[in-house]
Amino acid sequence: GNDDVSAVSFPCMTDSSSLSVSFDGQQTSLPSLEKIRFANLVTVGNIQIQDLPALISISAPLLQRASFGISIRQNDLLPKIDFPSLSEASNVQISFNDNLKKISLPSL
Numbered sequence: 001g002n003d004d005v006s007a008v009s010f011p012c013m014t015d016s017s018s019l020s021v022s023f024d025g026q027q028t029s030l031p032s033l034e035k036i037r038f039a040n041l042v043t044v045g046n047i048q049i050q051d052l053p054a055l056i057s058i059s060a061p062l063l064q065r066a067s068f069g070i071s072i073r074q075n076d077l078l079p080k081i082d083f084p085s086l087s088e089a090s091n092v093q094i095s096f097n098d099n100l101k102k103i104s105l106p107s108l
Contacts (some may be wrong), residue, residue, distance in 0.1 A: 002028065006054075007035040017043045017067055025051030025074075038063065050074050061085065064107075072097065080104070 008023075021044060023036060033052050038044075038060040046068040049058060055075040062085050069091030072081060080102040081094060087107040094103060 002030050004032055005030055006032050007037070008033065009035075009037040009039065010041065011037075011039045013038060014040045015043050016041065016045065017065070018045050020044075020046040020048070020068070022046075022048040023050070023052060024048065025053065035059070043067070047071070053077065064088065066090070066092075069093070083108075 023030065023033070030052060032054050034054050035057040036049065036055070036059070041060050041063050043065040044063065047066060048071045050071065050073040052075050055078050058072070058081065060083055063083055064085050064087050066086070066089040069089055071093040073093065074096045076098045078097045079099050081100065082104040084104065085107055086105055089108065092105070
């Protein structure tokens with residue numbers, strides 16, 4: 001199963017303006033997923049990351065645009081959210097991340 005997956009990476013994904021990326025712990029069993037990496041992603045339609053009990057890192061350093069928005073919810077161990085290049089998003093929802101100490105969206 002997916003129980004041992006601790007990291008997922010999408011190094012070749014760059015422009016996915018019509019793509020919706022979703023990690024939903026209630027829909028898919030990913031109890032050990034700690035890291036999600038989008039190293040070169042610049043545009044995306046939607047990103048939804050929720051209900052991942054072990055998640056500690058989301059990396060999308062080049063992400064500039066989320067056409068339909070970003071939702072990060074109910075990831076109990078996630079300490080920070082940092083999208084340094086994000087300058088356009090129709091909606092950003094960040095809620096119920098119990099360990100969240102820092103949110104950085106300097107270009108938004």
